[in-house]
Amino acid sequence: MGAQRGKDLLLKMAGTAGFETVAGLRSRRLTFNAQTVDVTDGESAGRWRELLGGAGVRRASVTGAGLFKDQASDAQVRSAFFAGEIADWQVVIPDFGTVTAPFQITALDYGGNHDGEVTFEIALESAGAVSFAAL
Known part of the structure; x- marks a missing residue:
């Protein structure tokens, strides 16, 4: 496996339409x-x-850090955190595979500078069996 782009490692949360990338x-x-x-x-x-x-x-x-680009993924993540929900998540590793497991959000941090955008950091811990499927 050669070098891969970091932006292709995706974090997805189960939603009404299947797994959706956290924006x-x-x-x-x-x-x-x-x-x-x-x-x-x-x-x-x-x-x-x-x-x-x-x-x-x-x-x-x-763990992940970034900024929410749409209200839907922000609301879904925030709702899961405040409910203490254990939800199904996927981590897609390019040219390697997909890791799927139930996770609980253990930390959700928001921050921002006076001259910049609002950012967030998220931490999840597995809450059950972890499965791997090769791509």
Whole structure:
């Protein structure tokens, strides 16, 4: 896989017409994490740490920043945040695949300078199974 344009990494939220791109994102990041379960004991070889495979909690996090370009996506995101809703989201990674999962918005920040546009930052945490489909 060669270099890809960052603007082609898309964040989409499930809506009435299927998954719709959250408008105006200038940056976005998808992160996968897995907790480890340490099973080291006094008999571990050389006292090296041992981990229990497949036992930790896995999660996905999504962050993004930009500006809302339409009232519909702004209202949909804001509504989901204030309702504490867990909604289906997709992250489209160009020439790689699509990650789909239920996420909850854990942070929604608005900001702006006196001589600029209103911007926002969003953070989501996975709230269920994460699936991947190759493109």
